[in-house]
Structures are given as structure tokens and as C-alpha cells.
Amino acid sequence: xxxxxxxxxxxxxxQFVDDxxxxxxxxxxAVCYSDQAHGEIINIDISDVExxxxxxxxxxxxxxxGENQIGGIVPDEELLAEYKVEFIGQPIAIVVADDQLTAKxxxxxxxxxxxxxxxxxxxxxxxxxxxxxxxxxxxxLGNVDDCWKKCDYIIQGTVESGGQEHLYLETQGAFxxxxxxxxxxxxxSTQAPTAVQRVTARILNLAMHKIEVDVPxxxxxxxxxxxxxxAWAVICALAAYKTKYPVKLILSRQEDMRATGKRHPxxxxxxxxxxxxxxxxxxxxxxxxxxxxxxxxxxxxxxxTLFHCTNSYYxxxxxxxAYSCKTNLPPNTAFRGFGGPQGMFVIESAMYKAAxxxxxxxxxxxxxNLIKENDEFxxxxxxxxxxxxxxxxxxxxxxxxxxxxxxxxKFNDKNDMYKKGIAFIPICFGISFTNTSMNxxxxxxxxxxxxxxxxxxxxxxxxxxxxxxIRQIATETLSINIDRIKTETTNTTRIANTSPTAASxxxxxxxxxxxxxxxxxxxxxxxxxxxxxxxxxxxxxEIKNEIVYHNGKRTKLSWNELVKQTNLKRVNLSxxxxxxxxxxxxxxxxxxxxxxxxxxxxxxxxxxxxxCLRGIYKFDSVKVVHDFGKSFNPIIDRGQAEGxxxxxxxxxxxxxxxxxxxxxxxTDSLSTYKVPDMHFTPEIEIEFLKNVENPMGIFKSKAxxxxxxxxGIGGYFAIMNALxxxxxxxxxxxxxxxxxxxVLLNLHSKIDExxxx
Amino acid sequence: xxxxxxxxxxxxxTVDVDSGxxxxxxxxxxxxxxxxxxxxxxxxxxxxVVHIDGKAERSCILDVEDVVGNSITTIEGLADKxxxxxxxxxxxxxxxxxxxxxxxxxxxxxxxxEQNPKPSRKEIDDAMNEVLCRCGTYQRIRKAVxxxxxxx
Numbered sequence: 078x079x080x081x082x083x084x085x086x087x088x089x090x091x092q093f094v095d096d097x098x099x100x101x102x103x104x105x106x107a108v109c110y111s112d113q114a115h116g117e118i119i120n121i122d123i124s125d126v127e128x129x130x131x132x133x134x135x136x137x138x139x140x141x142x143g144e145n146q147i148g149g150i151v152p153d154e155e156l157l158a159e160y161k162v163e164f165i166g167q168p169i170a171i172v173v174a175d176d177q178l179t180a181k182x183x184x185x186x187x188x189x190x191x192x193x194x195x196x197x198x199x200x201x202x203x204x205x206x207x208x209x210x211x212x213x214x215x216x217x218l219g220n221v222d223d224c225w226k227k228c229d230y231i232i233q234g235t236v237e238s239g240g241q242e243h244l245y246l247e248t249q250g251a252f253x254x255x256x257x258x259x260x261x262x263x264x265x266s267t268q269a270p271t272a273v274q275r276v277t278a279r280i281l282n283l284a285m286h287k288i289e290v291d292v293p294x295x296x297x298x299x300x301x302x303x304x305x306x307x308a309w310a311v312i313c314a315l316a317a318y319k320t321k322y323p324v325k326l327i328l329s330r331q332e333d334m335r336a337t338g339k340r341h342p343x344x345x346x347x348x349x350x351x352x353x354x355x356x357x358x359x360x361x362x363x364x365x366x367x368x369x370x371x372x373x374x375x376x377x378x379x380x381x382t383l384f385h386c387t388n389s390y391y392x393x394x395x396x397x398x399a400y401s402c403k404t405n406l407p408p409n410t411a412f413r414g415f416g417g418p419q420g421m422f423v424i425e426s427a428m429y430k431a432a433x434x435x436x437x438x439x440x441x442x443x444x445x446n447l448i449k450e451n452d453e454f455x456x457x458x459x460x461x462x463x464x465x466x467x468x469x470x471x472x473x474x475x476x477x478x479x480x481x482x483x484x485x486x487k488f489n490d491k492n493d494m495y496k497k498g499i500a501f502i503p504i505c506f507g508i509s510f511t512n513t514s515m516n517x518x519x520x521x522x523x524x525x526x527x528x529x530x531x532x533x534x535x536x537x538x539x540x541x542x543x544x545x546x547i548r549q550i551a552t553e554t555l556s557i558n559i560d561r562i563k564t565e566t567t568n569t570t571r572i573a574n575t576s577p578t579a580a581s582x583x584x585x586x587x588x589x590x591x592x593x594x595x596x597x598x599x600x601x602x603x604x605x606x607x608x609x610x611x612x613x614x615x616x617x618x619e620i621k622n623e624i625v626y627h628n629g630k631r632t633k634l635s636w637n638e639l640v641k642q643t644n645l646k647r648v649n650l651s652x653x654x655x656x657x658x659x660x661x662x663x664x665x666x667x668x669x670x671x672x673x674x675x676x677x678x679x680x681x682x683x684x685x686x687x688x689c690l691r692g693i694y695k696f697d698s699v700k701v702v703h704d705f706g707k708s709f710n711p712i713i714d715r716g717q718a719e720g721x722x723x724x725x726x727x728x729x730x731x732x733x734x735x736x737x738x739x740x741x742x743x744t745d746s747l748s749t750y751k752v753p754d755m756h757f758t759p760e761i762e763i764e765f766l767k768n769v770e771n772p773m774g775i776f777k778s779k780a781x782x783x784x785x786x787x788x789g790i791g792g793y794f795a796i797m798n799a800l801x802x803x804x805x806x807x808x809x810x811x812x813x814x815x816x817x818x819x820v821l822l823n824l825h826s827k828i829d830e831x832x833x834x
Numbered sequence: 835x836x837x838x839x840x841x842x843x844x845x846x847x848t849v850d851v852d853s854g855x856x857x858x859x860x861x862x863x864x865x866x867x868x869x870x871x872x873x874x875x876x877x878x879x880x881x882x883v884v885h886i887d888g889k890a891e892r893s894c895i896l897d898v899e900d901v902v903g904n905s906i907t908t909i910e911g912l913a914d915k916x917x918x919x920x921x922x923x924x925x926x927x928x929x930x931x932x933x934x935x936x937x938x939x940x941x942x943x944x945x946x947x948e949q950n951p952k953p954s955r956k957e958i959d960d961a962m963n964e965v966l967c968r969c970g971t972y973q974r975i976r977k978a979v980x981x982x983x984x985x986x
């Protein structure tokens with residue numbers, strides 16, 4: 078069963094937004110961005126630009142017919158800045174012209190007079206200045222304040238984790254055109270078609286039914302097109318509405334990198350207490366999230382940091398507090414893992430530091446504290462069908478961990494300038510949108526009279542193979558050939574009120590809706606078959622491989638004939654079906670509940686070799702035992718895991734987002750921002766945990782998009798382990814990404830004076 | 835604007851564009867050959883790789899006037915041979931995820947295998963290292979190339 082898109086992809090035939098042939102009279106939009114990070118807008122002077130040949134229209138905030146507001150969770154973000162700018166790259170004006178170059182040149186010529194205001198780029202400074210996006214949140218379990226006296230070891234520290242550029246290879250973009258009745262149709266590269274529709278309606282002061290959003294597929298999203306695809310689509314819609322012509326806007330790579338938010342950098346303080354048996358007694362953590370200049374999805378990401386603050390471990394006493402701090406950077410946003418990785422990195426760091434103090438291997442603490450069946454997470458949910466320990470044990474056995482460790486020791490004893498390191502990393506990730514109301518999806522299935530089938534859902538195909546999974550669900554439910562089934566573009570007129578394709582949940586939610594819709598049609602077809610075959614009871618009828626069977630015996634009625642005759646009998650061959658994840662809730666007053674349908678578990682072992690003279694490193698291997706549930710498409714699932722691991726390793730090691738003191742992004746191109754490439758990618762070995770069926774997942778599988786990303790955290794600690802071999806007594810700071818430059822500083826600088834163990 | 839006659843996928847085509855226009859945009863905007871993708875515009879990501887006289891080149895940093903008289907092949911040209919072994923293997927192993935970078939991957943690999951039918955693992959990694967895939971399909975690309983080499 079092949080990824081639906083592959084045959085077209087290999088020939089360059091599949092269409093992304095910028096590949097679609099546009100209607101006559103296409104105009105191009107370009108954006109005038111703020112080049113200052115914080116200030117009051119004194120004046121916007123468009124006089125140099127207005128009369129330029131080819132310019133059709135210039136739009137500023139005052140030209141917006143509706144509300145100048147694109148904020149989703151918190152209404153705190155203007156589409157076009159009117160009185161104040163809060164980050165470099167904030168849109169101020171839109172130029173619409175006959176061609177792209179004219180539009181871009183003109184956008185640069187608009188003079189914006191801005192009176193400087195103080196700039197904050199650091200989360201802790203924002204916190205000190207009282208600049209919070211939303212009130213802080215605290216999760217509590219047990220009693221942290223009373224637990225410290227029971228601890229034999231107490232370790233405190235600070236952990237930094239950096240941002241991450243999404244770098245979807247298809248940059249942000251959209252195209253919009255006017256349709257009859259003053260409506261707008263938008264083709265957008267978005268993970269959230271309904272967000273685009275809702276915000277466009279708000280900006281244009283139109284009913285949502287006047288706005289149609291269509292998404293053919295997207296060239297990578299990774300969360301970067303969940304909230305932040307909206308602005309560009311709305312800009313096109315506004316320009317199309319005003320000019321009455323089709324308008325396109327595709328960002329250049331540099332524009333995209335400068336103007337869009339990234340994974341949130343976090344700075345965090347921890348205090349961890351353990352007893353002599355290596356059991357963690359208490360964990361207190363404070364997260365300072367660098368949200369950037371507007372809320373975007375930061376409050377939800379902050380929440381997920383708290384949900385995952387204890388990763389795969391049971392800790393009886395936990396107090397975790399999180400602050401979302403407002404800074405003058407572009408609003409940071411969703412990125413694979415959605416705050417989970419940042420929370421998990423801190424507990425892993427705390428355990429690493431504890432092991433250092435206790436003079437033992439971190440894996441001993443990790444192993445001793447893995448969460449077990451019915452243990453309670455800090456948010457009140459109990460671990461069910463818990464596979465933390467089983468994946469750990471299986472990984473230890475399968476990958477001959479004792480021998481590996483011995484080999485590493487031998488290597489390190491023999492080599493002065495090269496050191497090997499190893500780390501375990503267990504993961505535990507909750508599946509469901511933590512905003513319970515978003516856990517809904519619908520599917521629209523049509524069976525045409527020739528027996529072919531069309532399926533529409535809310536899921537956006539972005540490389541995760543959701544379309545192929547949906548086709549598999551339809552083909553297996555109806556028991557017909559997969560070639561009969563086509564998944565359609567994601568479109569708001571076919572599927573309304575869509576949740577974004579995010580939180581790893583698109584296949585589960587939309588797949589369940591598809592299964593139900595297919596079953597609805599199947600029931601009608603069986604009833605019809607009973608009538609055609611002159612049988613009284615429907616119950617012994619089934620369809621197998623396109624043939625109707627009765628009492629297990631093959632009849633002469635084929636799928637094609639059944640469909641044709643059912644239509645002639647005036648029976649509905651379409652079904653719209655709706656799915657909402659059952660039994661999930663979360664009480665934000667108490668910060669307790671059952672927010673997740675289930676958890677995904679797994680364990681990875683990562684090995685690295687560090688060149689201690691040059692600071693460069695090479696991951697030798699990533700060996701994983703992962704709980705995929707009962708995967709119904711192992712090829713897609715394995716690919717997702719491999720890709721997530723590479724991206725997670727990148728976040729922890731080579732990918733460094735840097736700004737200067739004026740909040741200007743220094744890493745705004747592929748020549749200054751490094752992402753994993755072929756040389757970086759280690760051998761990745763993945764074993765599917767056997768005999769696991771997930772009752773809550775589609776076809777008993779488990780979601781796969783995000784969880785394996787967090788194996789990347791092990792890459793950081795594998796490097797630390799190697800550094801330790803070179804400089805055993807140094808007290809290394811925990812600060813990711815650990816770039817080769819930072820490796821060198823750690824190995825050879827005098828900043829980290831050796832401490833006596 | 836000036837007229838340039840280019841040989842693309844063995845057909846002569848005349849376009850009317852400004853001098854200095856990158857070949858990428860000539861292909862995409864003037865000739866509707868949208869299989870070649872824009873990724874970075876500075877010759878780093880490799881999404882825009884085409885063949886110029888059989889060599890893999892980045893079309894985003896090639897000016898149109900510099901490729902007049904050369905033989906240019908795009909992914910659409912390669913796709914004229916529907917049974918190209920790379921396509922078959924790519925489909926069989928389901929190499930790609932979002933697919934955006936893959937024309938660049940395939941075009942890069944096609945020239946590698948043309949020049950060196952039995953590349954070593956290091957030669958494969960070195961050649962394919964020049965094309966970025968943010969979905970991280972590298973391991974699968976490696977496997978697919980190894981399979982192609984083995985079957986030769």
C-alpha cells in the first residue's frame with residue numbers, strides 16, 4: 078500500500094500552492110515589515126510608492142473593513158500594525174502590483190517612522206518586568222514543600238533550551254480570488270483551514286460561509302503552519318477583496334525566517350530530590366517560556382510543557398510552574414512536540430545533574446523511576462496500558478547495552494582526542510489536543526454510481542501520510558480495492574469547523590470519522606443487497622473483496638452492481654460522519670483531569686563520537702524500541718519516527734536561532750542556519766514493540782507524528798557523556814543546542830572550572 | 835525584457851524575461867514546469883536542481899542568459915521515461931514524505947548514478963548531502979540508493 082501522493086511526487090506533478098495555474102489577471106502582494114523590534118508608529122508614508130507603474134493598491138490597517146485582529150487564543154495580534162510595532166518582521170502595509178518584483182521593491186520603499194521603545198528579548202527579563210502573555214499555571218502532585226527532608230540528595234540548577242526554525246521547504250504562501258456574491262476563495266498552505274476562514278471572515282467583516290479555504294497539500298508544516306499560515310492567507314484575501322482580482326503571496330525564504338515565529342526557547346530552574354535508592358522524591362520546576370510578542374499558541378504550548386514536565390517518570394511530589402513571557406521577537410509558535418520537548422529536556426537535565434552528583438550513570442536514575450501502570454501523572458490522569466518499562470527493558474536486551482557500554486569504555490581509554498558517549502532516552506507523550514473541545518473531526522464519504530469513492534476530511538496532508546491512512550481505513554471498512562478511493566483536498570465547504578492538523582491526532586480523529594461514515598454507507602448497502610437478493614435478514618450479509626456474501630457464501634452481486642442498483646432504489650450513497658474523542662476532560666481550575674486519550678511510550682539509546690580537538694561530533698547510531706500500538710501502516714509510521722528523530726537531534730545540537738541585541742534575526746537564511754543533512758543523519762534502528770493494541774487509536778494503532786521527536790533529547794546527553802569522558806570533573810552548563818562551538822567551549826574554556834566530585 | 839531560446843527537455847522554447855532572471859523562475863513562471871521547486875534562493879537546499887548538459891545544477895542561482903545553448907533537463911524531462919529506475923525504487927520504498935524536496939533529490943541522484951553507477955556509501959552520502967529534506971527522509975534515501983546500486 079503506497080503513499081497516495083508518491084507517484085505524482087516523483088515526477089514533480091503534485092501541486093503545492095505555488096504550482097497551481099492561476100486565473101486571469103493575477104496580482105502579487107508584497108508586505109512592508111517593521112524593521113524595528115519595538116516602537117510607536119508615528120507615520121506611514123506611501124507617497125513614493127503610490128504612483129509607481131504597476132502598483133495597483135497599497136493597504137494599511139485603516140483599510141481593513143472588519144476587525145484588525147488575527148489572534149486565536151488571545152486577541153492580541155493585529156494583521157497590520159497600526160499604532161505600535163512589537164517585533165522585527167511585523168507586517169505594516171501591503172502592496173499589490175502587477176508583478177512580484179514591482180510589489181516587493183515598492184514594499185521596501187514605504188517609509189515608516191517609528192519612535193523606539195525599549196526592547197526585551199530575554200524571557201527572564203520579561204518576567205521581571207511583569208510582561209506575561211497569560212497568567213501563570215501551576216501543576217501540583219503530592220506535597221513538594223514537605224518532601225525535601227526525605228531526600229538524601231537535592232540538586233538545583235538552570236536549563237536553557239533554544240528555539241528552532243521550522244524550515245518547511247515550501248515557504249508560507251497563499252493565493253485568493255474573489256467569487257460570486259462578494260465572497261473569497263483561498264488556496265492556502267495551512268495546517269488549519271478553519272483558522273484561515275475564521276480570521277478572514279473577521280478581517281473582512283463577512284460571514285464565514287462567504288469564505289472558502291482549500292488546501293491541496295503542504296510542503297512540510299511541523300507546526301509552523303498551524304497558526305502562522307493564517308496572516309499570509311488573510312493578506313491575499315484582503316487584497317483580492319479590495320482589488321477584485323486574484324492575488325498571490327509566497328514568502329521568500331528570508332522573509333519567512335524573519336517574519337515567522339519558531340519553537341519557543343525556554344529557560345528553567347529545577348530542584349530535584351532523591352533518596353539513596355535512586356528514587357526521585359520531589360521535583361520542583363519553573364519554566365520561563367519566550368513567547369515572543371503575541372500569544373499565538375503559546376498558552377497551549379505552555380500547558381503541554383506542564384503536562385510533560387515529568388516525561389516518562391513517576392514522581393510522587395511535583396510542583397511545576399510555567400510563565401509565558403512576552404518579548405520583542407516574532408510570536409513563537411507550534412513546533413512538533415508543542416512544548417513537550419522543552420518540559421522533558423528539563424527533567425532529563427535534572428536527572429543528569431543528579432547522577433553526576435551521586436556518581437552514578439544517569440540511566441540508573443531513569444530506569445528506577447519509570448512510570449508504571451496506575452501511577453499518577455501530575456495532572457491527575459493515571460497511566461494505563463503503560464509501556465515505559467517494557468520498551469526500556471527490550472531496548473537494553475535487543476541492543477546489547479552492556480557490551481556497547483564496555484566497547485565505549487575501551488574506545489575512550491584508548492583515544493585521547495576522540496571520545497564516545499551514550500545516553501538512554503525514554504519518552505512518554507500524551508495524545509489528544511489538550512484543549513478538549515478541539516478533539517473532534519468529521520468525514521464526508523461519497524460512493525459514486527461507478528463504484529468509485531471520494532473521501533473528504535479535516536486532515537491536511539503534509540507528508541505524514543494521513544491521506545494514505547484514510548484511504549486504508551476506507552478500503553478496509555468497505556472491503557473494496559484501494560484504487561477506488563480518492564482522498565480530496567481539505568476544504569472548508571466540504572468539512573466545516575475543522576480542528577487543525579496537529580497534535581499527532583489527524584489520523585486518529587479523521588480516521589475514526591471516516592470509518593464511521595463508511596460503516597453508515599455499508600449498512601445501507603447491505604440492506605439494499607438483502608432486498609436485491611430477496612433475503613429477509615441483513616445480518617448475515619457482508620461485503621468481501623468487492624463481492625457480496627451471504628452466510629459466508631459468495632453471491633453473484635458485485636460492488637459495482639450493488640452500488641448501481643442501490644442508487645436506482647433511491648438510497649443515499651453518501652455519509653457525513655462526526656467523531657469526538659470520548660472520556661477526555663480537563664479542569665483548568667484544579668489543573669486535574671483526564672486530558673489524553675492515551676500515551677505513547679518508547680526508549681531510545683543514542684551513541685555519539687566527539688572530536689575533542691575540533692568540537693565536531695557524529696552520531697553513530699540511534700536504536701529505538703517504540704510503541705506504535707498496532708501499526709496499520711508500518712512504512713509510514715517508521716518514516717515518521719525516523720524523520721522526527723533527525724529533527725529532534727537537530728534541535729538539540731546543530732540548529733541555533735540567534736538574534737542580535739536589537740532583536741534582529743542573525744540566522745535568517747540557509748547559509749546561517751544549519752539543519753540536519755545526510756552527513757548528520759545516523760543509522761536509525763527501530764523495533765516496533767510487539768503485541769500492543771491501543772483500544773483508543775484508529776485500527777488499534779497509536780499516533781506517531783510528534784512522540785519520536787523527543788528521542789532527540791538523548792542526543793544532547795550522549796554528547797555530554799562524551800564530554801565527561803574528556804573532562805571528568807567539569808560542571809557543564811545545560812544549554813541546548815550544543816553546537817560544535819559550545820562543545821569546544823565546554824572542553825577547553827576555563828569558564829567551567831573543574832569541581833571536586 | 836529580452837528573448838532567450840532555451841533547450842529544455844530536448845525542446846527549444848523561447849521566453850521573454852529580464853536578463854538576470856534565475857532559470858528557476860523561467861521554468862516555473864514562464865514555462866509552467868513547476869516540478870522544480872524554490873526552497874532557499876541561494877543554492878543551498880537543492881530543491882531546484884536541474885541538469886545542465888547532464889550535470890546537477892541549482893536553477894535558483896543560474897541566470898537565464900547563462901544557459902542559452904545548454905541542454906536543460908527538469909524533473910518533467912526525467913519523467914518522460916516513466917519507468918526510470920529511480921522512480922520505481924522511490925515508489926517501492928516510499929522514500930518521500932511531503933515530497934517538496936524530492937524532485938531535487940531525484941535529479942541529484944540521477945546524475946550521480948549516470949557518472950558513477952556503483953557509488954560507495956560515502957560517495958552516496960557526499961552527493962546527496964547537498965540536498966536538504968526537512969522531513970528527514972535521509973535514511974530512506976540512503977536505502978533506496980543502495981538498492982538501486984545493488985540492482986545495477
